[in-house]
Amino acid sequence: MVALKRFRVTGPSFADLVPYAGLVDNGVLLLKDGSLMAGWYFAGPDSESATDLERNELSRQINAVLSRLGSGWMIQVEAIRIPTVDYPSEDRCHFPDPVTRAIDAERRAHFAREQGHFESKHALILTYRPLESKKTALSKYIYSDEESRKKSYADTVLFVFKNAVRELEQYFANTLSIRRMETRETVERGGERIARYDELLQFARFCTTGESHPIRLPDVPMYLDWIATAELEHGLTPKVENRFLGVVAIDGLPAESWPGILNSLDLMPLTYRWSSRFIFLDAEEARQKLERTRKKWQQKVRPFFDQIFQTQSRSVDQDAMTMVVETEDAIAQASSQLVAYGYYTPVVVLFDSDREALQEKAEAIRRLIQAEGFGARIETLNATDAYLGSLPGNWYCNIREPLINTTNLADLIPLNSVWSGNPVAPCPFYPPNSPPLMQVASGSTAFRLNLHVDDVGHTLIFGPTGSGKSTLLALIAAQFRRYENAQIFAFDKGSSLLPLTLAAGGDHYEIGGDNAEEGRALAFAHCPNSKVMPTGLGRRNGSRCWSACRASPSPPIIVTQSLGRSD
Numbered sequence: 001m002v003a004l005k006r007f008r009v010t011g012p013s014f015a016d017l018v019p020y021a022g023l024v025d026n027g028v029l030l031l032k033d034g035s036l037m038a039g040w041y042f043a044g045p046d047s048e049s050a051t052d053l054e055r056n057e058l059s060r061q062i063n064a065v066l067s068r069l070g071s072g073w074m075i076q077v078e079a080i081r082i083p084t085v086d087y088p089s090e091d092r093c094h095f096p097d098p099v100t101r102a103i104d105a106e107r108r109a110h111f112a113r114e115q116g117h118f119e120s121k122h123a124l125i126l127t128y129r130p131l132e133s134k135k136t137a138l139s140k141y142i143y144s145d146e147e148s149r150k151k152s153y154a155d156t157v158l159f160v161f162k163n164a165v166r167e168l169e170q171y172f173a174n175t176l177s178i179r180r181m182e183t184r185e186t187v188e189r190g191g192e193r194i195a196r197y198d199e200l201l202q203f204a205r206f207c208t209t210g211e212s213h214p215i216r217l218p219d220v221p222m223y224l225d226w227i228a229t230a231e232l233e234h235g236l237t238p239k240v241e242n243r244f245l246g247v248v249a250i251d252g253l254p255a256e257s258w259p260g261i262l263n264s265l266d267l268m269p270l271t272y273r274w275s276s277r278f279i280f281l282d283a284e285e286a287r288q289k290l291e292r293t294r295k296k297w298q299q300k301v302r303p304f305f306d307q308i309f310q311t312q313s314r315s316v317d318q319d320a321m322t323m324v325v326e327t328e329d330a331i332a333q334a335s336s337q338l339v340a341y342g343y344y345t346p347v348v349v350l351f352d353s354d355r356e357a358l359q360e361k362a363e364a365i366r367r368l369i370q371a372e373g374f375g376a377r378i379e380t381l382n383a384t385d386a387y388l389g390s391l392p393g394n395w396y397c398n399i400r401e402p403l404i405n406t407t408n409l410a411d412l413i414p415l416n417s418v419w420s421g422n423p424v425a426p427c428p429f430y431p432p433n434s435p436p437l438m439q440v441a442s443g444s445t446a447f448r449l450n451l452h453v454d455d456v457g458h459t460l461i462f463g464p465t466g467s468g469k470s471t472l473l474a475l476i477a478a479q480f481r482r483y484e485n486a487q488i489f490a491f492d493k494g495s496s497l498l499p500l501t502l503a504a505g506g507d508h509y510e511i512g513g514d515n516a517e518e519g520r521a522l523a524f525a526h527c528p529n530s531k532v533m534p535t536g537l538g539r540r541n542g543s544r545c546w547s548a549c550r551a552s553p554s555p556p557i558i559v560t561q562s563l564g565r566s567d
Contacts, residue, residue: 014232015225019393020204022222025158027182028165029200029393035129036161037393039181039200042122042172047263047416055259055416058175062410065171067340070282076125076392078207079266079274079414084119084446086423087111088435093482099503100481111439116269117446119420123181123203124172125392126165130157176415183217201227204392207273209240210351236380237355238387244355246362247386248348252375253404257411264368265348266417269444270361272350275390276413278406279343279399286334286341289403294327330405339405345398346412347379347390421448428455430483438479451476470496478504 019031029037045054066075087108095101111117151159172178181199188195196217201224206212209230233239237246254261265274281289300320302312333339348365352358362378369376379386382398389398404412425434427450436448451457461469474497477488481504488506490497501508 014230015228017232017388018204018208018225018228018391020201020224020227022224023183023198023201023217025162027180027198027200028158028161029204031127031393033129033395035127035393035395036158037125037127037200038161038165039123039125039203039392040169040172040178041181042124042176042178043419044122044176044415044417046419047260047266048418050416052259058415059259059407059410061175062413062415063339063406065168065175066278066280066406066409067338068168069280069340071280071285072129072131073280074127074129074395075278075280076127077276077413078123078125078392079276079417080121080123080206081118081266081268081270081272081274082121083271084117084420085112087439088482092433092435094484094486095481097481097504099500099505100478103475103478104482107439111441111446116444117441118269118271118444119446120266120414120417122414122417124178125203126168127393127395128161128164129395130160196221207275207391210243232384234384236383237358238384240351243351243353244358245383245387246350246352246358247379247383247390248350248362248365248369248376249379249382249386249398250346250348250369250374250376251400253402253408254373257408259411260416261411262369262372262374262414263416264372265365266414267444268365268368270350270364272348272361272365273390274348274414275346276409277345277389278409279345279395280340281342281403283334283337283340286403287331290327290331290334290341293403294324294331297323297327330403333405339407341403341405342409343399344402344404344409344412345389345400347386347398349387349390418445419447420445422450423448425450425452425483426454427452427457434483437476437482470494473497474500 019033019035021030021032024030024036027038031037045058050058069075090105093101093104095104169178169180181203183196183198186195186197187193197214198217198221201217202212202215205215205227208228215227230241231239237244239245265272297320300317301324302316330341334341348369350358350361350365352361359378366376366378385397388394389396421436421439423436425436427434436450438449440447440449451459461472463469473490477490477497478500480486480488490501492498495508498508
């Protein structure tokens with residue numbers, strides 16, 4: 001007989017440590033402790049261009065939204081720094097000539113050769129754990145109608161949560177660009193079967209294993225332990241699957257905060273996940289916690305024997321008096337309900353297949369955090385708990401005792417980031433899914449340049465002589481040729497676009513030149529072939545109109561030298 005006992009492991013596995021139970025509604029995840037979770041992707045103002053006044057106003061508005069929450073609510077703000085190598089592929093570009101095609105090929109090779117290009121994405125996870133007491137249960141039967149009493153407790157909690165999520169989403173939409181993580185459906189097998197993919201579950205798996213790919217839901221999306229399909233090795237440096245796990249914990253806060261105090265993390269040329277968890281407390285519960293802190297500092301104001309014998313023989317502890325005053329101010333703020341208090345737990349999670357490389361990355365992040373006035377440490381014995389506490393929806397692991405209010409929270413969470421541009425051209429007249437005009441690298445962050453805002457593409461470039469304005473205009477003209485049937489009409493002073501025009505096979509004409517031949521002098525004229533009579537360029541005798549070039553499948557670049565001012 002074979003002893004099967006050794007194969008029947010009854011201890012907890014990695015799947016038992018993740019909190020996800022089932023998908024109970026579109027974009028609503030049920031956790032194992034009965035909590036409900038929803039998520040959004042969001043983008044705040046660009047940190048490079050936002051003014052101090054705009055950042056302060058954004059922090060104030062976020063505090064006004066978060067101060068409405070109390071006990072039973074938890075928010076997690078995730079800032080993810082991921083590598084990007086998605087330069088527009090050749091099949092999405094339609095360069096009609098070899099020169100502009102070669103320019104773009106050189107830029108693509110340079111972008112891929114440099115490495116170290118990253119972009120930031122931000123997510124917001126909201127979790128609600130119902131706390132039903134005897135008072136609320138009694139009021140349900142006294143003040144509710146008969147129809148609402150027939151609803152199950154689970155239906156009532158889900159209804160309350162969905163209403164709160166809808167209300168908070170409306171508030172956040174006034175200040176941030178926000179998009180809900182939802183379930184999407186696709187048709188497969190020639191329309192015979194509908195497959196469902198959930199973005200919230202995909203994000204939860206990414207936070208758990210570091211892998212981001214669509215997750216197909218079963219017909220009954222329950223018992224979701226299978227998303228933890230990785231092996232977790234506990235230790236001083238934990239290991240998830242074949243990659244080492246590092247956690248940098250922020251354990252000391254400065255005396256004051258300001259909006260975007262940790263925005264420098266968004267410029268790091270490495271991959272990480274910065275998780276900021278905040279567990280809310282009601283005003284009364286926060287008062288009790290703060291009152292306990294006030295009494296602790298009050299006892300240190302006067303020495304022990306002076307308190308017993310009611311004497312004033314020794315000096316008063318000025319630091320303890322200051323802390324008592326600050327704690328009383330915090331109690332007053334909690335009572336005013338203009339802010340909410342809670343437990344704040346920030347950590348930075350890193351993955352790497354090389355232990356030494358992981359240690360170097362963790363040291364770099366720790367030094368950067370300490371340079372901003374924070375206390376930071378690289379987790380060792382507490383690494384596994386710190387990692388589990390950063391997972392979306394985990395209330396219990398790695399809870400820190402110090403309290404902060406939502407005003408400080410709005411300053412600390414990553415609301416601003418370096419804007420990386422729109423990955424597709426926003427102009428509605430371009431073909432669908434058209435690539436951006438240009439893609440460049442701004443430090444470690446890749447930037448996608450588009451001149452259009454919807455259908456408006458007005459652009460002004462100014463600067464001192466010799467700063468590269470003409471070179472930039474020529475590059476924009478060359479990159480614009482990537483779009484199918486693109487046409488360029490340029491009025492140029494100084495013939496700065498002449499080399500690109502001739503290299504790309506375009507035509508160059510000179511208006512008002514001294515060497516104009518008889519019958520070839522150029523002037524503006526109306527196109528007789530067009531119903532809308534557009535203004536084009538033609539001969540003075542009207543024998544040819546260049547507006548007809550719009551009908552050609554691959555029109556040339558036409559550069560006309562004017563006699564006006566340059567730039």
